[in-house]
Amino acid sequence: MKSSSLQKRLGLGLTLGMTLLWLGATVGAWLVVQHELNEAFDSALEETAQRILPLAVLEISNREEPAEAQHIATLKMHKEYLTYLVRDAKGEILMQSHDANPKIFNQQPSEGFTTTEKYRLYGASALRGTLFIEIAEPLGHRREAAREALFALLLPLLALIPISLLGTWLFVRISLRSVLAYRRAVExxxxxxxxxxxxxxxxxxxxxxxxxxxxxxxxxxxxxxxxxxxxxxxxxxxxxxxxxxxxxxxxxxxxxxxxxxxxxxxxxxxxxxxxxxxxxxxxxxxxxxxxGLLSEAPQDLIPLLAHGVDEWNHSSGHRVELQLPAQPHVYSAIDPDAFGILLRNLIENALKYGAADQPVEVSLTGDALLRVINGGPAVPESVLQHLTERFVRGHSEISGSGLGLAISKTIAQGVGATLTLASPATGRKEGFEVSVQFCAHGQ
The missing domain is CATH 1.10.287 (Helix Hairpins)
Structure with missing residues (x-):
């Protein structure tokens, strides 16, 4: 399983933790705000009743017909949040606000706070319990205020999450700079x-x-x-x-x-x-x-390859065919001696194990791909996988040390190249191919 980045885990973990803490704090703050809002609204109900009741007593006492119900006209039509009824001890309505609905109030007037399904009520009395006032407030009003308070607390969280993620990521990255530098040094x-x-x-x-x-x-x-x-x-x-x-x-x-x-x-x-x-x-x-496998300056592989193949042709009866790229130079950072050892082992392996009646083809492409191909029967896949190991030979009846391909692979790894074996050779039904992809360098 692929391991996850420490920076990613810390960034996401800290951001998630901060978000959860913010949510918890928001819920706690909202509960406190809701409690305080209820207290404030209850206080407003009580204060309103205490202010209206004396005026209502004075108004009713000065009437010619005190028992006659009266609607209090408003200076300007509007939706009332608070409505009230003034009743006698029997429940007869003596005065009410212009928008009051008697059905939402208690059947019999009472003192103190009561709560119905949709309203919060407060009652107070005067004249030794002969005159009562009840103030009604819709609970929806309180709920709306609580929702707005909750949204006011939650909305900053939408901006806080990406800002926290970015800030945490930057902080963790700065804190882990030396660790990242260590990783790059290892890589x-x-x-x-x-x-x-x-x-x-x-x-x-x-x-x-x-x-x-x-x-x-x-x-x-x-x-x-x-x-x-x-x-x-x-x-x-x-x-x-x-x-x-x-x-x-x-x-x-x-x-x-x-x-x-x-x-x-x-x-x-x-x-x-x-x-x-x-x-x-x-x-x-x-x-x-x-x-010492790498050269201080990029080396042109074309003359090195041509010289190495020419030496082999003098000793092997011109069995090595060379194909060079059209461009005049192909540069790589490999040391000339290391390239000579690599080429010598690849050609020697091809001449020794390839078909004696077929030439060995050596080619170099413009992107620094060296290929050595020899004829002969294809090598089984089970054998092919082990040919670059030390002291392993493809044909036990042919004498050899079994180190040629192992040396070639070690040199290729040391210079950052990639050595690949293929059998049958590319584009053929038989044969054996060794390709080495060098890292090309400009000059």
Whole structure:
């Protein structure tokens, strides 16, 4: 499963947490506001009743017919939020506001607060409970005020979420700059670069991990250097005694009479030659696994390839056919010696394992793609997958060290190239193809 970014997880997590906290705070604040609004509206009801009741008592007392109901005219027609009734103790209406609906009030007047399905009522009395006033307020009015307060608290959240996400992302990115720099430093490392990774001001949680990685790289570098040094030194030290022994066995064959001794001397000479070739391959492998595979300046591959193929044609009877691109130069950052070793192993492998009656085709394209193709039967897929491993050969009956393709792959990886095997060869029904895609460089 693909791992998610720490920056993404922190950004989303912090934004989500902040949003949930804001929602929780909004709900809490809304409940408080709703409670305070109810208290304010109740106080307004009570205050209105206390102010209207004395005026209503005075008005009713000065009437010629006190028991006659009277509508209070309004100066300007409007929708009343608060309506009232003034009644006697029997419930007879003595006075009412112009928009009052008697059906919404209690059947019998009472004091204090009451709540019906749609209204909040407040009643007060005067003249020793003989005159009552009730004020009615629609609950929808309160609910509308509560909704507006809730929207006022929630609307900023719509802008807060993207701003919080952006701000959190920027803050996390700035905080993780050293971690991102460490990641880029690791990603930029070549295959053979085992030097310590130095990034300043890493977080305290990451710094011990970086130190452990550097210690591991140092131990790995020392181990690989010891292995390469042993391989190179062993191969180098074997070269001189092998050459001397080979010269002595050749002299012995020249002096020995025909017979069993001549045959044994020939076998010994063949074994010594194979050992000398193995020694040479081990030295090439040590160079491929070491440094120095990249050149300081881009190298033109066309003359290097032409020279390498020309050398092989002089020794192999012109079995290598070369095809160069139309453009005059193809540049890559590979070291000339490393390119020579790579080309030598690919051509040697093609000549050794390819069909003897068919030429080896070597071509280079303008985008730095090197292809080496030989004839012969197709290699099974199960064998093809393991040919770049060390000491693996395609045909066990053909002598060889099994290191040629392994050395070529190591060099390709060391210079950032891609080595690909194909059988049958591209556009053919048989044959074997090795293609190396170099990173092309301008000059």
């Amino acid at each position: 930029a490392r070549g295959v053979g670069d085992l030097s310590p990774i130095k990034v300043a001001q890493l977080p305290a949680e990451i710094d011990p991990l970086a130190d452990a990685v550097n210690h591991l790289l140092e131990r790995l570098r020392k181990a690989l250097e010891a292995e390469r040094s042993f391989t190179a030194n062993s191969a180098h030290e074997l070269r001189t005694p092998l050459a001397a022994t080979l010269a002595q066995i050749q002299r012995l064959r020249h002096e020995a009479p025909d017979g069993p001794l001549q045959v044994r001397a020939a076998k010994i000479e063949s074994a010594l030659r194979a050992l000398a070739r193995l020694s040479e391959k081990l030295m090439q492998l040590a160079k491929a696994e070491g440094g």
